[in-house]
Amino acid sequence: MAPISIRTVLISESVDPRCRAILEENGIRVTEKQTMKKEELIAEIKDYDGLVVRSATKVTADVINAADNLKIIGRAGTGVDNVDVDAATKKGIIVMNTPSGNTISAAELTCALLMSLSRNVPQAAMSMKQGNWDRKKFMGAELYGKVLGIVGLGRIGKEVATRMQSFGMKTIGYDPITPPGVSASWGVEQMSLEQLWPQCDYITVHTPLMAATVGLLNDETFAKCKRGVKVVNCARGGIIDEAALLRALESGQCGGAGLDVFVEEPPKDRSLVQHPNVISCPHLGASTKEAQARCGEDIALQIVDMVKGNNLVGACRPRPHSFAPLMLTLLRPAWT
Ligand SMILES: NC(=O)C1=CN([C@@H]2O[C@H](COP(=O)(O)OP(=O)(O)OC[C@H]3O[C@@H](n4cnc5c(N)ncnc54)[C@H](O)[C@@H]3O)[C@@H](O)[C@H]2O)C=CC1
Ligand SMILES: O=C(O)C(=O)COP(=O)(O)O
Numbered sequence: 001m002a003p004i005s006i007r008t009v010l011i012s013e014s015v016d017p018r019c020r021a022i023l024e025e026n027g028i029r030v031t032e033k034q035t036m037k038k039e040e041l042i043a044e045i046k047d048y049d050g051l052v053v054r055s056a057t058k059v060t061a062d063v064i065n066a067a068d069n070l071k072i073i074g075r076a077g078t079g080v081d082n083v084d085v086d087a088a089t090k091k092g093i094i095v096m097n098t099p100s101g102n103t104i105s106a107a108e109l110t111c112a113l114l115m116s117l118s119r120n121v122p123q124a125a126m127s128m129k130q131g132n133w134d135r136k137k138f139m140g141a142e143l144y145g146k147v148l149g150i151v152g153l154g155r156i157g158k159e160v161a162t163r164m165q166s167f168g169m170k171t172i173g174y175d176p177i178t179p180p181g182v183s184a185s186w187g188v189e190q191m192s193l194e195q196l197w198p199q200c201d202y203i204t205v206h207t208p209l210m211a212a213t214v215g216l217l218n219d220e221t222f223a224k225c226k227r228g229v230k231v232v233n234c235a236r237g238g239i240i241d242e243a244a245l246l247r248a249l250e251s252g253q254c255g256g257a258g259l260d261v262f263v264e265e266p267p268k269d270r271s272l273v274q275h276p277n278v279i280s281c282p283h284l285g286a287s288t289k290e291a292q293a294r295c296g297e298d299i300a301l302q303i304v305d306m307v308k309g310n311n312l313v314g315a316c317r318p319r320p321h322s323f324a325p326l327m328l329t330l331l332r333p334a335w336t
Contacts, residue, residue: 003309004071004094009050012036012057015076016296019052026304042066052076052299053083055283056265061087072306074299077102077286078155079236081209096302100155101294102286107159109285110204110234113258114164117202117230118143122279144168149200151216152207152235153178153188160204161188172196197224202232209236217241222248228255234285237262242272249275260285 009023011032020030028050036044038058045051045067052074053059059073064087073083075097088095116122119140127134148164150157153175161171165187173188173196180190197203203225207213217231217240231254233240242263248254249272256277265283267273273280286295 001306001309004306006049006071006303006307008048008069009052009303010045010048011052012041013052013054013076015052015054015299016292018293019076019296019300022297022300022304026307028303028307038063045070050074050303052303054286055079055082057082059083059088064088064091064093067091067093072096072303074303076292076295076299078106079208081236094306096299098295098298098302101298102288102291103155103159105288105291106156106234106285107163108288109260109281110156110160110206110232110258111163113232113234113260113279113281114143114148114160114202114204114230115167116279117232117256117258123276143202146170146201147172147199149173149196149203150188151175151193151196151203151205152213153183153190154206156234157204157206158183158186158188160206162186169202172199193221194224197221198226200225200229202230204232205235205239207235207239209239213239215239215241215244217244219244219247222253225253227253230254230256230258232258234258234260237265237267246272246275249277 006028008029008031011020011030012034014034020032023030041057041063045063046069049069050072051059051070054075054077059082061084064070064084070093072094073088075083075095078097078099080095080097083095085095120138124138127138143164144167146169148169148171150161150171150173153161153173157173157175161173165171171188173183173190174193175183175190183190203217205216207216215238222244231240231245245254245257249257257272259272259278259280261283272278286292
């Protein structure tokens with residue numbers, strides 16, 4: 001690949017300091033500005049060859065059209081739904097992400113939400129802080145023997161599956177691309193969504209946000225689920241339709257929801273967050289020291305690869321994600 005000249009990079013969000021250090025070690029001038037308004041970004045973007053973002057910076061067509069010198073948009077993370085990739089491509093701007101750097105962290109938070117939902121941990125903790133000792137109110141249910149439906153069997157979906165299997169959950173799923181034989185090798189039986197909805201005690205979504213996944217769970221699909229189904233969204237706001245979710249929670253069709261992401265972040269309308277059967281986080285899936293270190297380092301190295309004209313195929317370095325099935329195999333008694 002021909003080297004690309006990148007002399008200035010703007011980092012518009014809180015990205016691990018290794019990112020800046022690697023870029024500077026390679027002669028790139030870095031500016032960090034973390035609270036830019038859209039107008040500010042539009043006014044300043046022309047001064048930069050590269051832009052590094054996380055999920056909060058909306059790199060819309062008007063930002064891209066104002067970016068006279070921009071050659072690369074680096075997303076230090078997975079989802080690129082905050083970047084208008086079509087507009088960037090039309091302008092010849094490369095968009096790259098670091099898709100494996102935060103996989104484990106997002107999977108672990110999903111598991112934490114599933115476990116918290118089953119045992120009402122956040123609600124019980126809040127009640128204790130208020131001076132109560134309410135053992136009856138927070139009666140839970142075991143995850144053992146329950147059915148977990150995983151919609152989207154990519155990196156995160158797979159890691160959630162292998163972890164929740166160790167709690168004795170049956171894992172079923174759907175993905176239009178991952179071959180059923182592959183997901184079967186990590187213990188997930190694939191089926192159509194029509195077959196999946198009525199079987200699940202818990203559903204977790206792990207797809208990108210795109211036209212086909214907006215409102216994947218809606219009034220119609222909630223109606224096909226078991227009464228009291230619990231749902232987790234650690235992927236993107238809107239994959240579970242928020243208004244439909246609120247209606248399902250109010251009717252009891254949905255027994256609880258664990259939400260890390262929202263259509264609007266932070267959400268102005270707090271009716272979901274305030275619902276007693278909802279537990280939520282402020283988009284924390286990737287917010288671990290380890291994930292941020294990997295994503296910050298990876299995006300910087302990928303930009304440096306471009307400057308040096310290194311082949312980008314395989315630039316996204318493999319991560320040891322398969323440790324979970326390996327550990328499970330080693331720890332599981334031979335007769336199971
Ligand atoms: N909460 C957080 O902080 C984080 C959220 N994410 C979100 O999680 C999403 C998934 O991440 P990864 O697993 O790494 O992505 P991935 O690309 O490895 O997996 C996504 C899977 O979804 C499948 N898919 C696409 N359309 C589908 C549909 N209509 N129905 C069912 N499956 C469909 C794809 O075939 C693919 O296997 C990201 O796109 C991002 O939006 C990712 C990291 C952190
Ligand atoms: O990587 C992703 O897709 C995420 O959602 C993480 O977003 P963040 O980098 O924490 O703003």
